[in-house]
Amino acid sequence: MSNILESVNKRTQLVGQNRLELLLFKLNGRQRFGINVFKVKEVLQCPPLTNLPKLNPNVRGVAHVRGMTISVIDLSAATGGRPIEDIANSFIIISEYNRSIQGFLVSSVERIINMNWEAIMPPPQGAGKLSYLTAVTEIDNELVEILDVEKILDEISPVNTNTSKELDAALTIDRDQHYHIMVIDDSSVARKQIIRALTSLDLQIDTAKDGKEALDKLRAIAKELDDVSTEIPLIISDIEMPEMDGYTLTAEIRDDPKLKNIKVVLHTSLSGVFNQAMVQKVGANDFIAKFNPDELAAAVNKHLSL
Incomplete structure (x- = not known):
């Protein structure tokens, strides 16, 4: 895990040449998912979570990390799967999307891989409008799914789209x-x-x-x-x-x-x-x-x- 954290810190400034680096993780089961390292601020063993009233059911609680209070979203539950059960042995991927910082609860974090955007493909046409996929790729002869995080966040906390x-x-x-x-x-x-x-x-x-x-x-x-x-x-x-x-x-x-x-x-x-x-x-x-x-x-x- 320490090697992954060091890699995240070193590589979050990578830009250009149609390339990206994916942090691979799992939710429940063998399926692997990926998130662009650009959007990752830190990966941590899941700290103790505090429950607050009237939280969205896909928000498992809030965590206090480096002086910040951040919401922790169960990515498995948010995409229609069963909630992650063993929170104490799980991890949170702290990320920044759309000017806000949140934590994504995942079961395990694997490694970082360097890829070309040409190897990242749109989801299959049969995935349907309700799919949470924004792209897919193949790594080690296995399909890796890249989630539409903006869709997940919009369902939990819709953004205002009206101009003033x-x-x-x-x-x-x-x-x-x-x-x-x-x-x-x-x-x-x-x-x-x-x-x-x-x-x-x-x-x-x-x-x-x-x-x-x-x-x-x-x-x-x-x-x-x-x-x-x-x-x-x-x-x-x-x-x-x-x-x-x-x-x-x-x-x-x-x-x-x-x-x-x-x-x-x-x-x-x-x-x-x-x-x-x-x-x-x-x-x-x-x-x-x-x-x-x-x-x-x-x-x-x-x-x-x-």
Whole structure:
């Protein structure tokens, strides 16, 4: 366990080149799951938990860790499985998503592996809308499931997707233009949140579930247009996605003469380890940490009003 903790500490700043590192863990049973090391702050033997009244049933309690009080979510129960029973011998993965810190209760933690995003695939089509998978990959000839953590968190504590009246009054976008933009995110919940947050801008919004799908759509439009930005002036893209991440997508857009004028806003839950230098290197126009509807709408308003 100490080796895993040291690896987490050393590798949480890894960025770029369409690569990621997964921390592997198990819930109940043999099935292995993965979480991006970028989002992991620490891995601990589960400390004593305090029960509080009216907690969501998937929150097993709160823990006091390094001066913070954090909610501990049973990942097995939250994804429809049976609750983890032996809490004292289990672990919590402390992570940062969408500007909040929480602990995920897991039965065991295995190791960290380095992979290419091209090896991370979207979930099978038959998984259905109720699935908690956002991606899958194969390690040691076994399927590893990557959970849609944003969906899990939204079910436990839904985020506010409404922009404020003050922001709506300050918008300068010409709504009569009905600008056409693209939203790219591997989480269906995240895509819906973004669309709801941008309602007041009266946009036409196309979507894609990963960078590869988005790039294919943009290049299909490029067959008809010399400058795709006249059709799609702006995209909002997650960074972590199967097959092609947001950094690589942005670099591909900047390298394509027909796509290079599209404005790119990177919108990601990687708020704790965001690398400004990498965003500038690939040529993104902006970075917004998930999830603040006013900040997102203001950024889109700014870039479409220039």
